[in-house]
Amino acid sequence: MSDYIVRATAANTQIRAFAASTTNLVETARRNHFTSPVATAALGRLLTAGVMMGSMMKNPTDVLTLQVQCGGPIGGLTVTADSRGQVKGYVNNPDVMLPPKNGKLDVGGALGPGFLNVIKDMGLKEPYSGQTMLQTGEIAEDLTYYFATSEQVPSSVGLGVLMEKDNTVRCAGGFIVQVMPFVEDDVLDRLEANIQKIQSVTAMLDNGHTPEEMLNQVLEGLNVEITDTIPAEFYCNCSKERIEKAIISIGKKDIQSMIDDGEPIEVKCHFCNTAYQFGVDELNVLLKKAAR
Numbered sequence: 001m002s003d004y005i006v007r008a009t010a011a012n013t014q015i016r017a018f019a020a021s022t023t024n025l026v027e028t029a030r031r032n033h034f035t036s037p038v039a040t041a042a043l044g045r046l047l048t049a050g051v052m053m054g055s056m057m058k059n060p061t062d063v064l065t066l067q068v069q070c071g072g073p074i075g076g077l078t079v080t081a082d083s084r085g086q087v088k089g090y091v092n093n094p095d096v097m098l099p100p101k102n103g104k105l106d107v108g109g110a111l112g113p114g115f116l117n118v119i120k121d122m123g124l125k126e127p128y129s130g131q132t133m134l135q136t137g138e139i140a141e142d143l144t145y146y147f148a149t150s151e152q153v154p155s156s157v158g159l160g161v162l163m164e165k166d167n168t169v170r171c172a173g174g175f176i177v178q179v180m181p182f183v184e185d186d187v188l189d190r191l192e193a194n195i196q197k198i199q200s201v202t203a204m205l206d207n208g209h210t211p212e213e214m215l216n217q218v219l220e221g222l223n224v225e226i227t228d229t230i231p232a233e234f235y236c237n238c239s240k241e242r243i244e245k246a247i248i249s250i251g252k253k254d255i256q257s258m259i260d261d262g263e264p265i266e267v268k269c270h271f272c273n274t275a276y277q278f279g280v281d282e283l284n285v286l287l288k289k290a291a292r
C-alpha cells in the first residue's frame with residue numbers, strides 16, 4: 001500500500017491531528033543511503049515527522065527542514081519536506097552500528113546530545129527558524145519539546161520504524177496531535193487519558209493500524225474528523241543541471257584542478273545519493289561558464 005498522510009480535527013477543532021504511514025518512503029531512504037538498522041530508524045522517524053510537519057504548511061512552495069546537529073556517532077541528520085507530501089533526507093554517518101538498548105534500536109545513543117533545528121522557508125525575506133536542545137535523542141520526545149517551547153503548542157508526537165529480520169523496513173509511521181489555545185479541560189483530560197493507555201506507535205503499526213486507526217485510538221471519544229488525505233513519497237528534485245550549477249559555483253581554480261587530474265568525476269546528491277558523472281570534456285564546458 002502507498003504511503004499517505006491524513007489531516008484531522010477533533011473535539012470541534014480544539015484539537016488538530018496528523019498521522020502518516022511511511023513504510024515505503026523510509027524503505028526508499030534506506031535503499032538509497034544503505035543505512036544501518038539504527039540509522040534507518042533515526043532517519044525514518046525524522047522523515048515521518050518531516051512529512052507530517054511539511055503538510056502543516058500552507059503554500060505549495062513552502063519548504064520545511066528538520067536538522068539534527070549532534071555529538072553521537074550518527075553525526076547528524078537532515079530532512080526536507082514540502083506541503084505536498086514529498087520528503088527527502090540523509091544521515092551523516094549511515095553505517096553507524098550500536099548494540100541494542102532494552103532490546104530496541106538505540107536511536108538516542110546514535111544521536112547523543114545535540115540540537116534540533118526547525119527551518120520553515122515560506123518565501124518571506126527571512127525563513128522562520130527555531131532551535132531546541134535534544135531531550136532524549138529518540139526524536140518524538142525532541143519534537144514534542146520543540147513544539148512546546150519554540151512554538152508554544154502543546155503536542156503529542158509518536159513515531160515508529162520497525163525492521164524485518166533482513167533489515168529492510170517492515171513498517172513505519174506516526175502521528176502528531178496538537179491542542180489549540182482554547183481547548184477545554186475535559187477535552188484535555190480525555191486526550192491525556194487516551195495517550196496514557198494507547199499502544200506504542202510501533203505496536204500499532206505492527207498490528208497493521210492505518211493512520212486513520214491510529215488517530216481513532218489517540219482521539220477516542222473526541223469526535224475525530226478526517227479533513228483530507230495526501231499521498232506521501234520520498235522525492236528528490238536533484239538533476240544533472242542542478243549539480244552542474246553547484247560545480248560552476250566552486251570556481252575556475254577548483255574546476256581546472258579536476259580537469260588537470262584527467263579523470264571523470266562523480267558527484268553524489270546528499271539527499272538521495274544519486275551519482276552524477278562528469279567527463280573531462282564536460283568539465284571544460286563548465287569551466288567556461290564559471291564566473292571566477
Ligand SMILES: [Zn+2]
Nearest residue numbers: 236238269272
Ligand atoms: Zn537527489
